[in-house]
Amino acid sequence: MKKKKKNENSSKIFLGHDHGACFGDAITQIEDYFIQKKLQLTPLRRKVFEILIEDHKPLGAYEVLEKLGKAGFSSSPPIAYRVLDFLIEHGFVHKVQGLNAFIACSNPKHSHFPTFVICRKCEKVAEVSEEKSGLNLPNPEITNFKIEKTTIELTGICSTCENAEIR
Amino acid sequence: MKKKKKNENSSKIFLGHDHGACFGDAITQIEDYFIQKKLQLTPLRRKVFEILIEDHKPLGAYEVLEKLGKAGFSSSPPIAYRVLDFLIEHGFVHKVQGLNAFIACSNPKHSHFPTFVICRKCEKVAEVSEEKSGLNLPNPEITNFKIEKTTIELTGICSTCENAEIR
DNA sequence: TCATTACATGTTATAACATAACACACTAAC
DNA sequence: GTTAGTGTGTTATGTTATAACATGTAATGA
Ligand SMILES: [Zn+2]
Ligand SMILES: [Zn+2]
Ligand SMILES: [Zn+2]
Ligand SMILES: [Zn+2]
Numbered sequence: 001m002k003k004k005k006k007n008e009n010s011s012k013i014f015l016g017h018d019h020g021a022c023f024g025d026a027i028t029q030i031e032d033y034f035i036q037k038k039l040q041l042t043p044l045r046r047k048v049f050e051i052l053i054e055d056h057k058p059l060g061a062y063e064v065l066e067k068l069g070k071a072g073f074s075s076s077p078p079i080a081y082r083v084l085d086f087l088i089e090h091g092f093v094h095k096v097q098g099l100n101a102f103i104a105c106s107n108p109k110h111s112h113f114p115t116f117v118i119c120r121k122c123e124k125v126a127e128v129s130e131e132k133s134g135l136n137l138p139n140p141e142i143t144n145f146k147i148e149k150t151t152i153e154l155t156g157i158c159s160t161c162e163n164a165e166i167r
Numbered sequence: 168m169k170k171k172k173k174n175e176n177s178s179k180i181f182l183g184h185d186h187g188a189c190f191g192d193a194i195t196q197i198e199d200y201f202i203q204k205k206l207q208l209t210p211l212r213r214k215v216f217e218i219l220i221e222d223h224k225p226l227g228a229y230e231v232l233e234k235l236g237k238a239g240f241s242s243s244p245p246i247a248y249r250v251l252d253f254l255i256e257h258g259f260v261h262k263v264q265g266l267n268a269f270i271a272c273s274n275p276k277h278s279h280f281p282t283f284v285i286c287r288k289c290e291k292v293a294e295v296s297e298e299k300s301g302l303n304l305p306n307p308e309i310t311n312f313k314i315e316k317t318t319i320e321l322t323g324i325c326s327t328c329e330n331a332e333i334r
Numbered sequence: 335t336c337a338t339t340a341c342a343t344g345t346t347a348t349a350a351c352a353t354a355a356c357a358c359a360c361t362a363a364c
Numbered sequence: 365g366t367t368a369g370t371g372t373g374t375t376a377t378g379t380t381a382t383a384a385c386a387t388g389t390a391a392t393g394a
Contacts, residue, residue, distance in 0.1 A: 044343070060380080061380070078343090078345085078382075079344075097265065117312055145284055146326075149322045150321050152317075153318040154317050156312055159312065211371080243373070245353070245372090248352065249372085
């Protein structure tokens with residue numbers, strides 16, 4: 001096999017994200033999913049998802065809310081929280097606990113326990129899939145525990161920022 | 168070698184915690200650490216730690232605050248947050264992000280990236296050490312990222328609660 | 335046809351969590 | 365005895381999240 005993967009050298013997690021494609025794919029994926037599951041991708045839900053996928057970075061609920069307001073929707077908190085919770089339930093959005101923020105999933109097709117890698121300096125956030133995270137759960141010690149949800153966030157400094165560190 | 172470990176069979180993470188010993192050890196450990204590092208284990212700091220280690224379960228900052236008040240300390244929010252932050256810095260307390268709560272470390276001697284296992288039903292929380300968590304980081308994909316801090320929380324249902332599930 | 339149900343959104347009010355900014359006391363160092 | 369560092373106290377405010385209730389709309393099916 002040994003087929004050379006595109007971007008093999010630039011597989012650093014903060015690079016290699018073709019967001020143009022990502023954006024389009026994501027919209028298509030959510031549309032398909034909602035049809036298949038007979039859910040309503042209402043204007044509000046679509047807008048919230050678009051807001052999050054637009055720059056593909058974590059946004060606070062109140063930031064989302066503000067953008068909703070500018071787009072003509074109500075901007076009272078429950079509006080944002082409800083839709084965000086809904087999108088989270090269906091795997092299109094994740095909450096980044098360390099930032100109290102919400103981010104569009106990078107690959108909703110994978111059912112996953114994603115890892116988020118967060119640079120404290122440039123504040124970039126990358127979602128790393130289960131298979132690639134190096135995470136290997138469950139182990140014997142937690143075999144008796146049924147994992148339903150994970151929060152895995154690695155905070156630190158990316159190589160770009162480290163090289164630029166002054167101190 | 169093959170020396171049989173104590174509690175080998177009861178190594179389920181929610182069991183096998185001798186809290187009597189844990190409590191005493193923890194106090195001794197924090198005292199030693201503070202002396203060694205020339206830090207002040209003031210009455211306030213000691214009390215906050217005691218509050219957290221007492222029942223050894225996660226408490227919200229405002230719960231800690233209330234207990235501080237009852238013990239004769241000030242109960243304005245910054246008091247709790249400052250001391251909690253301080254204890255976190257020195258590894259004696261962790262924040263459980265998923266619960267907005269604070270918990271005494273189960274083993275401050277280990278420098279660690281702990282995993283928290285949280286039963287959503289009985290709300291028990293267990294801290295699993297790095298070596299035992301099955302976590303295996305960094306992996307090739309995140310080699311260029313310098314991890315400074317981790318948040319790893321596994322939420323689900325423990326075997327005890329699962330067996331008792333009605334639905 | 336007209337209740338019943340389910341669902342999506344809207345609104346008000348409030349709860350829960352966290353920090354900024356400043357004040358004061360104590361100690362150690364110079 | 366002034367200065368700097370540290371620890372605690374206080375007031376006010378900022379940020380994040382939810383409870384409770386109201387309205388609108390569409391599908392179901394007596
Ligand atoms: Zn994802
Ligand atoms: Zn960076
Ligand atoms: Zn710990
Ligand atoms: Zn349980």
